[in-house]
Amino acid sequence: MKKLSMMILVMGLVVLALAGCGGKKAEDTAAGNSGSASGKKIIVGIDDKFAPMGFRDDNNEIVGFDIDYARAAGEQMGREMVFQPIDWKSKESELKSGRIDLIWNGYTINEDRKTKVLFTKPYLRNSQVVAVLNKSDVTKLSDLEGKEVGLQSLSSAADALDGSELKSKVKVSEYADNVLALSDLKNGRTAAVVIDEIVIKYYMSKEHETFKLLDEVLSPEEYGIGVKQGNEELLNELQAALDELNKNGKAAEISVKWFGEDKVLK
Incomplete structure (x- = not known):
């Protein structure tokens, strides 16, 4: 009888241990899911010496028209824009590799670049x-x-x-x-x-x-925003946000701040 009681006790402990492991796995999965909020981040490749589009101010903060414009688009999309200074000579390679999600800093639309990236509609001349x-x-x-x-x-x-x-x-x-x-x-x-x-x-x-x-x-020429080829989903999401910024006047507001007039293409 004692042996039977001992076996039941041992089996119970094993069940509890397995349950504990299962709980830990569930917690890890939940943590992973909450961490997926980082998937909402969009990495924006910039030249941080390209005033007034994107540059560092006297406090070494990244500022500029494109910075404000990108942040406003991010708010519209419910996404966080993270600005990553890059070697401008390698911008398309950075995008293709996935190290950045967007090229957004006075990026001129031309035929050669159209073979390498997807472009939004032009937003500045x-x-x-x-x-x-x-x-x-x-x-x-x-x-x-x-x-x-x-x-x-x-x-x-x-x-x-x-x-x-x-x-x-x-x-x-x-x-x-x-x-x-x-x-x-x-x-x-x-x-x-x-x-x-x-x-x-x-x-x-x-x-x-x-x-x-x-x-x-x-x-x-005209400026546009570069998106990785094949990522039409991000392109469409971003373009919809930019269109809304034009409609609600936010794009014009940002333009007046940096240029003294509304220069954004409608």
């Missing part, structure tokens, strides 16, 4: 322009013949110059970002910089007597 120092005697593109011209490597500025007759007439210096390109221009190491009009006008608003623009425009 821009042009590639040529900036020189205000004191420069360069007044037109032909004045740059034989001179050194700076630009951001693997950028729309580089594409615009490549498609221009000017390319064969100048020496080109490539930089990791526009800040370095403009720094060399100010130091007299280059005669001009090919750059986004939206970007240089921001710097001109801060440094009123430093730069001027040549009248000739190299390339008109």
Whole structure:
């Protein structure tokens, strides 16, 4: 009888132990499910030296038009936007690898990029322009013949110059970002910089007597947001959020904050 009682006791302990393991597994699963809230995060690849679209302020905080616009879209989608500074030369590779979910920082739509990413509808117009120092005697593109011209490597500025007759007439210096390109221009190491009009006008608003623009425009263009090929679900979700920001006036509000006017394409 004692043996039977002992066997029943042992079996009961085994059952309790198994139940405990099952409970632990259930807790782990529940924890995993609650952790899946992180799946709501969207990693946004940016160039953090691309004012006024996305850049670091005096407190080293990432700010800009695209930053505010992305956050507003995230709120509309019920998703958290996480901004990841990347090497802009590797932006499409970063997207393809899954390290980022979006390319969103003054990203120009062009035919080559359309073969690599999915694009939202255009949301801003821009042009590639040529900036020189205000004191420069360069007044037109032909004045740059034989001179050194700076630009951001693997950028729309580089594409615009490549498609221009000017390319064969100048020496080109490539930089990791526009800040370095403009720094060399100010130091007299280059005669001009090919750059986004939206970007240089921001710097001109801060440094009123430093730069001027040549009248000739190299390339008109439009900005869009890049999504990984095959991820139409995210593309459609994002586009619906952007459309709603246009309807409710939030996009215009953000544009006025950064540009002083509503520049967002409807």
